Amino acid sequence: MKKVLVSRVLPEAVYPLLEGLDVTRRDQTSPLSADEMRSALGAFDGVLCTLGDQFSAQMFADVPQARCKILANFGVGYNHIDVAAAKAAGIVVTNTPGAVTDATADIAMTLMLMSARRTGEGERLVRAGQWEGWHPTQMLGLHLTGKTVGIVGMGRIGQAIARRCHFGFGMKVQYYGRSPKELDFDAAFQSDLIDLAANVDVLVTAVPGSAETHHLIDAQVLGAMQSHARLINIARGDVVEEKALIDALQRGVIGGAGLDVYEFEPAVPDALRALDNVVLLPHMGTSTAEVRVDMGRMAVENLQAFFRGDPLPNSV
Numbered sequence: 001m002k003k004v005l006v007s008r009v010l011p012e013a014v015y016p017l018l019e020g021l022d023v024t025r026r027d028q029t030s031p032l033s034a035d036e037m038r039s040a041l042g043a044f045d046g047v048l049c050t051l052g053d054q055f056s057a058q059m060f061a062d063v064p065q066a067r068c069k070i071l072a073n074f075g076v077g078y079n080h081i082d083v084a085a086a087k088a089a090g091i092v093v094t095n096t097p098g099a100v101t102d103a104t105a106d107i108a109m110t111l112m113l114m115s116a117r118r119t120g121e122g123e124r125l126v127r128a129g130q131w132e133g134w135h136p137t138q139m140l141g142l143h144l145t146g147k148t149v150g151i152v153g154m155g156r157i158g159q160a161i162a163r164r165c166h167f168g169f170g171m172k173v174q175y176y177g178r179s180p181k182e183l184d185f186d187a188a189f190q191s192d193l194i195d196l197a198a199n200v201d202v203l204v205t206a207v208p209g210s211a212e213t214h215h216l217i218d219a220q221v222l223g224a225m226q227s228h229a230r231l232i233n234i235a236r237g238d239v240v241e242e243k244a245l246i247d248a249l250q251r252g253v254i255g256g257a258g259l260d261v262y263e264f265e266p267a268v269p270d271a272l273r274a275l276d277n278v279v280l281l282p283h284m285g286t287s288t289a290e291v292r293v294d295m296g297r298m299a300v301e302n303l304q305a306f307f308r309g310d311p312l313p314n315s316v
Helices: 012-018 034-043 057-062 083-088 101-117 119-127 156-169 193-199 219-224 242-250 289-308
Strands: 003-006 022-025 046-050 070-074 092-094 148-152 172-176 188-190 202-205 230-233 256-259 278-280
Touching (some): 092 289, 101 202, 101 230, 101 256, 119 278, 172 193, 188 193, 242 256
Parallel strands (some): 003 022, 003 046, 070 092, 148 202, 202 230, 230 256, 256 278
């Protein structure tokens, strides 16, 4: 019987799907420590890991004769795993795309609306007992309907966001990526990120985390944006240069931002938390019961297929 470590607490509905495997449950919400990762590579046939479990090249080098042959990642993003080093060590890496698409797109729309309509500020005003009643110039925000959205990365999630903007809010869609896409709605491809940033009312990041996308949104991109424009990040925290974003928000270079991820999460700088023109969420992009169970099901399907010797549903 194959030994599998589940590195984090999962929804209870996921565990029965691991039938036939010798499962060790690590019932903690914190990431694996370095010692735990080395132990996992040496003592288990497979690990169901997730965001924060930093399987670096050094980690694989530390366990040159690893028993583990598969890292089944719970999540679509896998930049916490050095995939090339894993493959060189004879370890397969899988992920759970598809399951997260709609939930992540929904949280992008949540952040867009919260930032544009200043709802976080409004709720804080009411909760603090400082609301003095309606008046014609109270908390004026940005009307999204008919505006232009720029999507940075037109993959599954980017397209899901774009559809919501186009069909739900009548927004014009522009996008930046490696090449134009065949889409079922009107969208204009921009080959230059600076041009895209300059021409949209809302700029949304939807790219995977990687060395190529690290600080993709930097001071130059932020400086090109219009003063009323909003930046929304639901990708990976380090896609946005956090220091440059804080500066842009403090100086009013852009109108606001909505963040679900952070460059050094879970650390969120005091300077960011002090700003009223940014909406801050605790990495909630896939936080629905249905989605997390579906992610777990996909991760387990990858494990089970690997141990059966079947084609992997979602290798990376």
